[in-house]
Amino acid sequence: MGVLLESHRTARLLILWASMVFHHQLRDERMRDRDDRAGVRSLLSSVAQYARYGNLRSVLQTRISGGPRVLIANPMPDRGGHSARRINKLLEGLPQNHRYLEIGLEWGKTFENVRAPVRWGVDPAPQFDIKRLPRGVTVIASTSDDFFDRLPAGTAFDLVFIDGLHTFQQAYRDVINSCRVCPDGVLLVDDVVPCDTVSAIPDKEEAMREHRRLGFERDPSIWHGDVFKVLLCLSRHHPELAFRTIVGLDNPQAVVWRRDAHTSVKMADSLAIDEIDRTTYESVFNDGVPTLFHPTNEDDAIVEALATLRAQASG
Numbered sequence: 001m002g003v004l005l006e007s008h009r010t011a012r013l014l015i016l017w018a019s020m021v022f023h024h025q026l027r028d029e030r031m032r033d034r035d036d037r038a039g040v041r042s043l044l045s046s047v048a049q050y051a052r053y054g055n056l057r058s059v060l061q062t063r064i065s066g067g068p069r070v071l072i073a074n075p076m077p078d079r080g081g082h083s084a085r086r087i088n089k090l091l092e093g094l095p096q097n098h099r100y101l102e103i104g105l106e107w108g109k110t111f112e113n114v115r116a117p118v119r120w121g122v123d124p125a126p127q128f129d130i131k132r133l134p135r136g137v138t139v140i141a142s143t144s145d146d147f148f149d150r151l152p153a154g155t156a157f158d159l160v161f162i163d164g165l166h167t168f169q170q171a172y173r174d175v176i177n178s179c180r181v182c183p184d185g186v187l188l189v190d191d192v193v194p195c196d197t198v199s200a201i202p203d204k205e206e207a208m209r210e211h212r213r214l215g216f217e218r219d220p221s222i223w224h225g226d227v228f229k230v231l232l233c234l235s236r237h238h239p240e241l242a243f244r245t246i247v248g249l250d251n252p253q254a255v256v257w258r259r260d261a262h263t264s265v266k267m268a269d270s271l272a273i274d275e276i277d278r279t280t281y282e283s284v285f286n287d288g289v290p291t292l293f294h295p296t297n298e299d300d301a302i303v304e305a306l307a308t309l310r311a312q313a314s315g
């Protein structure tokens with residue numbers, strides 16, 4: 001009976017939504033144009049795809065309520081972009097792959113497409129409805145620092161995706177704290193290679209102002225911050241960690257793991273951190289991605305990390 005009621009409700013929502021969409025489309029005379037018909041076809045194919053993965057309900061809830069978006073209940077291949085693709089590849093090969101943590105969620109586009117039975121996320125301002133979450137999902141609306149401070153002892157994750165505040169010192173703290181809660185897993189760090197000097201400015205507003213002032217042609221919303229300094233810091237001060245920077249297709253990200261299982265990972269001292277903080281974009285990237293970043297293609301980076309972690313797990 002419950003299932004019947006549920007599907008009845010979903011069908012009603014679907015009809016309501018479809019009639020709204022078509023009303024909107026029909027009002028527009030350009031509907032007769034080929035482009036618009038192609039648009040409707042693509043919309044219908046998208047609806048069919050959501051239905052196939054059992055996600056129509058969440059999509060309809062988002063469209064009809066006019067409120068914040070609702071995360072889809074079931075991850076969909078090809079929807080989460082390069083981050084979800086890399087995370088899912090890593091999770092598939094990890095000896096333990098149940099528990100996922102994402103720092104910095106925004107719209108939840110990566111988060112909702114990660115295939116892990118237990119998913120936690122933290123963001124001071126998530127752009128989706130945190131009261132209606134899929135099964136197995138926990139979202140904490142706070143900064144990553146507060147999240148780690150309050151995390152009950154013994155909470156652990158198999159993979160952490162670090163994509164919160166894109167400044168060196170914050171991203172570095174996120175790495176160190178993540179190592180603490182991910183004793184035998186792997187980290188993926190976003191935005192470790194800025195596309196130019198303006199995108200590497202740690203303050204986002206200032207980066208946008210500079211972008212306008214200099215008249216750069218690229219998309220103004222592209223901003224990486226100075227997360228790249230985290231890799232300088234790992235390279236200089238963390239021999240206990242190995243990392244590879246995924247370059248080539250899509251945005252560069254770093255895969256980070258322990259060379260030996262369960263080694264403790266401690267923050268570098270503040271003088272060392274301050275010195276790295278003074279490094280400029282030009283001094284690092286004048287000749288492209290430096291070799292100390294260990295630039296590697298996506299598959300090789302993932303294979304290398306997984307080989308070590310599997311060897312550690314087996315003894």
Ligand SMILES: C[S@@+](CC[C@H](N)C(=O)[O-])C[C@H]1O[C@@H](n2cnc3c(N)ncnc32)[C@H](O)[C@@H]1O
Pocket residue numbers: 083102103104105106107108109110111122123124125126142143144145163164165170
């Ligand atoms: C680039 S977006 C994240 C995108 C998301 N990971 C994805 O792949 O779809 C960065 C997010 O970090 C969040 N953020 C900013 N400061 C943060 C902090 N101190 N701790 C955690 N998240 C933070 C922002 O609110 C923003 O939503």
